[in-house]
Amino acid sequence: MSKSIKVFATTGTEFLVGPVIKEMTTRLKRVNPEYVVQKGEVSVSVFSNENLEVQVDNVRDHVVVVLHTQTFPVSDGIVQLFALLDAINNAHPRELYVIFPYMPYSRSDRKNKPRISVMGQRIPEILNKVLGVRRVMLIEPHAPHIKQYFVPTADEVPGMPLLVNHIQKHYLPALGQKDCTIVFADAGAAKRFEEVPGALGLEQAYIHKMRQDNDEKPIVKGVTGNVKDRHCLIIDDEILTGNTLLNDAELLKKNGAKSVRMFAIHGIFADKRISDEALMQKLADSAIDEIVVTDTVPVADKVAMGGPKFKVIPISPLLGVAAKRIIVGESLSELHDIDLVDQFNI
16 A cells, blocks of 8 residues: 555645644554655636646645545635546546535535425435545534445545533533533434433533524424523534524523533634624623634634634544545544544544
């Protein structure tokens, strides 16, 4: 197997390249010191007619890892990804892996209305059938079944064990384990992350919501479970507009919660009706005490707008561990075990 590896990223995802290369290098050299991980150089040209051309440096006989996450403008990023993969394939790499820290259009995963597009399914088809991509990794996809749109099935790496590990180390000692409660933001989160309360040794509560199709404003019905005089730790996979979070925090505080903290893997923080500055300020001024996310999407600038209420956990160690394991042919299953995450130093 080739020991030469190049890591590429599309525009907007470059912030992950350096940290991921560092993590991959450290871990791969423990396996074999001959591994060399380098940044792949990309040249993106936009012509007067707005057509795109991508050129890459030499990747012949290399293992290539391509990172692409959702950045704005989202659809432009997808086109650039397609062009980048085409350029790489034309240069004859030995192996090609695509990693989506946050897969664009992953929420467009089902035909729930007449005559609508389902881009969450079409993008995998294009990657597989047109661009010949055979190995894809998704970090905590919003809809887990989306991995089945890829052939062969994409690898899914959960991000929640990273947050659980962080809560265990930094929050339970400070807040007191007996005074904390895990709060599931909705029924979907309760089913998906059902192992979390047991792993942390915490009580659990549920917020009941009703959501109509693609409405970004679900109706909050109430809360079940003991939250009075408790430090409430809400967990979910994603924060989009933050409106649901605001309602959840107010509801918990009305029910006597001592504090409310939100832990989510993907911090999108976008609302088409207001500016990013206004959105982050609204969250900063809200009843929520703290918001903790990872940087699966570029979030540093937005977090800076919000101030000290926001904290970011780097996703690069998890990406580095996962990339190393697929390159050397190790199983990813252990990364799904909440109790084993700490041993990987991520």
